[in-house]
Amino acid sequence: MTDLNVGVLGTGMVGEAIATRLVEVGYDVVMGSRDAANPKAVAWAERTGGRAGTFADAAAHGPLLFNATPGGASLDVLRAAGDLAGKVLADISNDLTSAAVKPVAAGLQAAFPELKVVKTLNTVNCEIMVRPDLLSQPHTMFVAGDDTDAKALVKGVLAKFGWPERDVLDLGGIDKAFAMEQYLPLWLALWGVKGDLRFNLSVVS
Amino acid sequence: MTDLNVGVLGTGMVGEAIATRLVEVGYDVVMGSRDAANPKAVAWAERTGGRAGTFADAAAHGPLLFNATPGGASLDVLRAAGDLAGKVLADISNDLTSAAVKPVAAGLQAAFPELKVVKTLNTVNCEIMVRPDLLSQPHTMFVAGDDTDAKALVKGVLAKFGWPERDVLDLGGIDKAFAMEQYLPLWLALWGVKGDLRFNLSVVS
Numbered sequence: 001m002t003d004l005n006v007g008v009l010g011t012g013m014v015g016e017a018i019a020t021r022l023v024e025v026g027y028d029v030v031m032g033s034r035d036a037a038n039p040k041a042v043a044w045a046e047r048t049g050g051r052a053g054t055f056a057d058a059a060a061h062g063p064l065l066f067n068a069t070p071g072g073a074s075l076d077v078l079r080a081a082g083d084l085a086g087k088v089l090a091d092i093s094n095d096l097t098s099a100a101v102k103p104v105a106a107g108l109q110a111a112f113p114e115l116k117v118v119k120t121l122n123t124v125n126c127e128i129m130v131r132p133d134l135l136s137q138p139h140t141m142f143v144a145g146d147d148t149d150a151k152a153l154v155k156g157v158l159a160k161f162g163w164p165e166r167d168v169l170d171l172g173g174i175d176k177a178f179a180m181e182q183y184l185p186l187w188l189a190l191w192g193v194k195g196d197l198r199f200n201l202s203v204v205s
Numbered sequence: 206m207t208d209l210n211v212g213v214l215g216t217g218m219v220g221e222a223i224a225t226r227l228v229e230v231g232y233d234v235v236m237g238s239r240d241a242a243n244p245k246a247v248a249w250a251e252r253t254g255g256r257a258g259t260f261a262d263a264a265a266h267g268p269l270l271f272n273a274t275p276g277g278a279s280l281d282v283l284r285a286a287g288d289l290a291g292k293v294l295a296d297i298s299n300d301l302t303s304a305a306v307k308p309v310a311a312g313l314q315a316a317f318p319e320l321k322v323v324k325t326l327n328t329v330n331c332e333i334m335v336r337p338d339l340l341s342q343p344h345t346m347f348v349a350g351d352d353t354d355a356k357a358l359v360k361g362v363l364a365k366f367g368w369p370e371r372d373v374l375d376l377g378g379i380d381k382a383f384a385m386e387q388y389l390p391l392w393l394a395l396w397g398v399k400g401d402l403r404f405n406l407s408v409v410s
Contacts (some may be wrong), residue, residue, distance in 0.1 A: 101387065121240060135409050136409070139409045142391075152270055169398065170398070171397070176397075179393065183387070185384035186347075186384040186388050189374070189376045189385075190383065191375055193377065199409060199410045200410055202406070203341075204207070204340055204344045204406070205340060205403060205404045
């Protein structure tokens with residue numbers, strides 16, 4: 001287990017985009033799902049040179065995990081992931097139904113006090129998450145979490161994905177994560193009028 | 206009653222900023238509150254050449270009203286405002302407590318089906334609402350409402366306040382207003398880290 005080992009929880013479109021880009025920029029990645037033989041994860045591993053495993057395999061693989069599971073399922077996923085003490089979880093999930101936005105990151109942090117949860121990347125489409133240079137102008141990525149070292153680790157990955165340091169805005173503790181999550185209805189409305197997923201916010205002064 | 210007559214509901218910092226700017230750009234304004242003798246409204250009227258009155262006086266004054274009351278109080282204010290049928294309400298309010306963001310505009314529209322509710326301006330500080338040119342770069346103002354003519358009327362006021370047409374983004378019907386309202390926690394978090402109220406979002410492609 002090295003500092004370049006990353007576990008990605010989730011095999012959906014977001015998990016695949018993150019895991020693929022992590023491999024691309026030099027990380028050793030295990031994509032975790034409920035079943036180590038998950039066909040999507042196995043196909044991804046064959047295609048990229050990453051590995052497929054269970055949630056516990058992914059969690060055991062390295063010091064940094066990405067939560068790319070649906071927000072409403074994330075707590076159960078982490079409960080299936082074994083010992084998480086001391087690990088950093090970059091939580092990029094959302095839990096949005098037509099009825100309401102529910103908090104994810106703060107709940108995960110409360111349930112796993114020894115896990116260092118960092119909220120980020122949940123405010124853009126997965127293509128923009130890993131290729132911020134696809135937009136024509138500078139745009140902002142938010143980060144929130146209680147542990148400074150954990151945030152530095154995650155910011156390092158953001159930098160490798162192509163997020164310039166000046167565009168990464170640290171909002172403070174994990175109590176700020178729900179503010180990021182509550183932006184999602186506006187993101188959906190913007191998607192509706194723009195008809196394209198390639199957009200993001202820039203905070204302008 | 207002319208098309209330049211505007212009623213402003215609310216005498217707080219936001220109501221005063223809006224009412225003052227409306228007078229400045231040429232509107233005939235009545236600032237409404239529960240009590241026609243409200244000292245803040247009377248002082249504002251003396252200072253600006255506007256007039257002070259009750260909520261009903263403000264509502265009766267013209268075809269366009271601004272709701273600058275706290276979101277949680279707005280329904281009661283409108284109930285005290287007399288006949289609102291056919292009028293346009295620019296709802297710039299928010300209802301945000303530490304516990305939750307509650308919808309305002311959609312609730313007002315449901316309670317007063319013959320009022321044409323247009324959500325706008327709730328995503329910036331009141332100084333930026335009326336002086337968008339205070340920021341150094343282009344930035345975005347959202348608008349949502351069911352009635353196209355009502356939105357055109359409100360967009361006309363935004364233009365007089367200094368919002369360039371290209372920066373005003375129409376999100377669609379009043380069902381999109383809650384998305385704008387749910388941005389407020391993120392706005393508060395941004396205020397916290399920036400330490401300054403002079404900021405806004407720009408939607409970047």
